[in-house]
Amino acid sequence: MMAARRSTGLPRRGGSLRPAALALLGALAIAACGAEEPAANPIAPVGAAGAGGAGGSGGAAGGGPDCFMNPKTHREIINACTNAVRVKRTPNLKGLNADGSLPPPP
Amino acid sequence: MRTFVRFFGPLAPALLVATAARAQGVDPPEVDCATLPNPVFIEAGDTQMRMLGDLGRALRDDAEPMTLVYLPRSTCTLAENLFTAKRTTEVMRYAPSRAERPEWDGTPLQCRNAEGGVPPALGVGATFISSCSETVRGLQPPGVAVFRGPVQGYGFVVPEGVLERVPGITREEAYFVFSGRGREAGALPWVEEPAPAGGTPTVFLRGPTTSTLLTVAANVAPELLPAARWVGFRLEGQDDRSSVVINGVASAAGTPLDAATIGILGVELYDRERDRLDLLAYQAAGQRYAYYPDSAPGARDKRNLRDGHYVPWGYTEYIARVGEDGLPVDPKVRRILDIVRGRSVVRLRSAPGAAAPFDVDALEIVATNGLVPECAMGVRRDFDGGDLSLYEPEAPCGCFFETAQDPTLKTSPPPEWSALCPACSDAAPCAAGVCRRGYCEAR
Numbered sequence: 001m002m003a004a005r006r007s008t009g010l011p012r013r014g015g016s017l018r019p020a021a022l023a024l025l026g027a028l029a030i031a032a033c034g035a036e037e038p039a040a041n042p043i044a045p046v047g048a049a050g051a052g053g054a055g056g057s058g059g060a061a062g063g064g065p066d067c068f069m070n071p072k073t074h075r076e077i078i079n080a081c082t083n084a085v086r087v088k089r090t091p092n093l094k095g096l097n098a099d100g101s102l103p104p105p106p
Numbered sequence: 107m108r109t110f111v112r113f114f115g116p117l118a119p120a121l122l123v124a125t126a127a128r129a130q131g132v133d134p135p136e137v138d139c140a141t142l143p144n145p146v147f148i149e150a151g152d153t154q155m156r157m158l159g160d161l162g163r164a165l166r167d168d169a170e171p172m173t174l175v176y177l178p179r180s181t182c183t184l185a186e187n188l189f190t191a192k193r194t195t196e197v198m199r200y201a202p203s204r205a206e207r208p209e210w211d212g213t214p215l216q217c218r219n220a221e222g223g224v225p226p227a228l229g230v231g232a233t234f235i236s237s238c239s240e241t242v243r244g245l246q247p248p249g250v251a252v253f254r255g256p257v258q259g260y261g262f263v264v265p266e267g268v269l270e271r272v273p274g275i276t277r278e279e280a281y282f283v284f285s286g287r288g289r290e291a292g293a294l295p296w297v298e299e300p301a302p303a304g305g306t307p308t309v310f311l312r313g314p315t316t317s318t319l320l321t322v323a324a325n326v327a328p329e330l331l332p333a334a335r336w337v338g339f340r341l342e343g344q345d346d347r348s349s350v351v352i353n354g355v356a357s358a359a360g361t362p363l364d365a366a367t368i369g370i371l372g373v374e375l376y377d378r379e380r381d382r383l384d385l386l387a388y389q390a391a392g393q394r395y396a397y398y399p400d401s402a403p404g405a406r407d408k409r410n411l412r413d414g415h416y417v418p419w420g421y422t423e424y425i426a427r428v429g430e431d432g433l434p435v436d437p438k439v440r441r442i443l444d445i446v447r448g449r450s451v452v453r454l455r456s457a458p459g460a461a462a463p464f465d466v467d468a469l470e471i472v473a474t475n476g477l478v479p480e481c482a483m484g485v486r487r488d489f490d491g492g493d494l495s496l497y498e499p500e501a502p503c504g505c506f507f508e509t510a511q512d513p514t515l516k517t518s519p520p521p522e523w524s525a526l527c528p529a530c531s532d533a534a535p536c537a538a539g540v541c542r543r544g545y546c547e548a549r
Binding site for chain 1: 273274275276278279281282285287290291292293294327330331335387389390392393394395396397398401402403409410413414415417485493494495496
């Protein structure tokens with residue numbers, strides 16, 4: 001089983017960096033750049049004879065279930081419970097509509 | 107050339123050297139394509155080149171030899187060519203036999219096309235042909251059919267090492283970045299000019315007739331930002347290649363622009379460039395988390411692509427002339443389809459007395475080139491970017507597929523994996539499921 005990679009922060013690169021680049025790197029440290037959640041248990045190969053439902057949390061307080069144990073619909077499939085590495089990413093974007101949907105192009 | 111230097115600025119020399127070096131690896135043609143043994147002429151998306159080379163190598167030395175003669179063409183252009191029977195006139199490629207090149211690094215040989223060219227017998231689009239323009243789709247005549255092939259994934263690549271800082275991208279971020287508004291939206295770290303005149307590009311694209319852009323665009327926001335409106339650097343015509351994306355993104359590693367540089371690429375091409383590129387996890391519309399195509403960044407099992415967590419993918423589609431039975435009229439094409447679809451086991455075996463004998467499951471060639479056969483999929487869709495639904499293949503091959511990606515599973519599988527994919531044979535039948543390709547599959 002492959003070990004999950006963990007976020008280690010900003011690595012130093014060889015050579016000097018221009019001030020603008022340093023500022024950019026600093027902004028990265030501040031921005032919600034996402035964090036990986038490592039796989040915990042063996043993963044069932046898709047379609048395997050011995051495969052059962054993947055483990056994972058079921059309902060979560062507020063905002064609906066964190067994942068779906070027996071997905072049926074598209075939304076449930078893409079949010080199905082899994083032991084695969086998943087990334088929680090919460091970008092702070094400007095220009096989204098009030099409901100979080102995308103604005104039309106210019 | 108001037109355009110190349112203008113766009114790439116300080117990076118131009120390095121990129122030109124890299125591109126030229128790769129071009130120098132292909133020998134000029136020394137034979138006529140038509141003189142090759144049992145040739146079949148193919149136009150294919152450039153993401154399919156390596157698979158065709160590896161398959162062609164095995165078929166050259168098979169007991170029933172055949173030569174795949176192929177060249178890269180964008181998906182919608184090749185579809186138009188197959189629909190209109192347009193002759194292929196350029197120099198084409200083929201894999202050498204073991205007699206020609208006992209040791210082979212995967213670089214195809216070239217052959218001269220006949221004067222006036224030849225009509226291709228097979229087109230291999232790297233995504234749904236239905237994503238091509240209405241004009242192209244309208245050209246499909248009766249007697250030419252489209253067959254569904256293995257699944258091709260696509261994704262967002264960044265320079266190697268960037269993944270440690272930026273592990274993923276959301277659909278919303280991709281929308282702003284690839285519409286040229288990354289800075290305006292604060293889509294860190296992709297806030298530089300995508301393709302500044304005289305400067306270094308930070309956003310690398312393909313053209314709107316390529317499967318790469320069509321499928322990725324269909325899985326971001328196709329109604330708001332169709333493929334033709336994506337913003338970034340790309341070349342034109344036959345110069346529009348995945349290698350430009352690979353080299354452009356990879357060359358930004360270790361520079362002040364590394365985190366700001368991003369491109370789109372076929373996943374199977376990324377798999378071959380993992381020492382130079384990282385691939386971001388992607389969070390599609392309606393998803394709570396972003397996922398890699400594999401279960402983890404270092405894995406190659408394509409498990410998230412196969413079970414629906416990784417969304418940007420499409421079927422490769424095979425275009426051929428068919429008879430009244432709906433099957434390809436060319437038996438060579440029919441043989442290729444049987445191989446890539448994996449619905450039955452097809453073995454390729456060397457001729458008796460061969461110096462380097464081999465006996466391989468042909469589907470392994472497809473799988474080890476990063477394509478996912480339908481038999482290893484757990485979801486399906488009807489068009490590019492379409493909703494996913496559950497899929498149960500008639501003859502599943504998920505266990506086999508994973509061993510093709512990780513051969514250590516054949517020799518020293520973890521106990522938990524063996525429990526889910528028990529090995530089997532005539533002497534050791536399955537307690538449950540069906541023994542197929544050496545493993546107990548669900549049915």
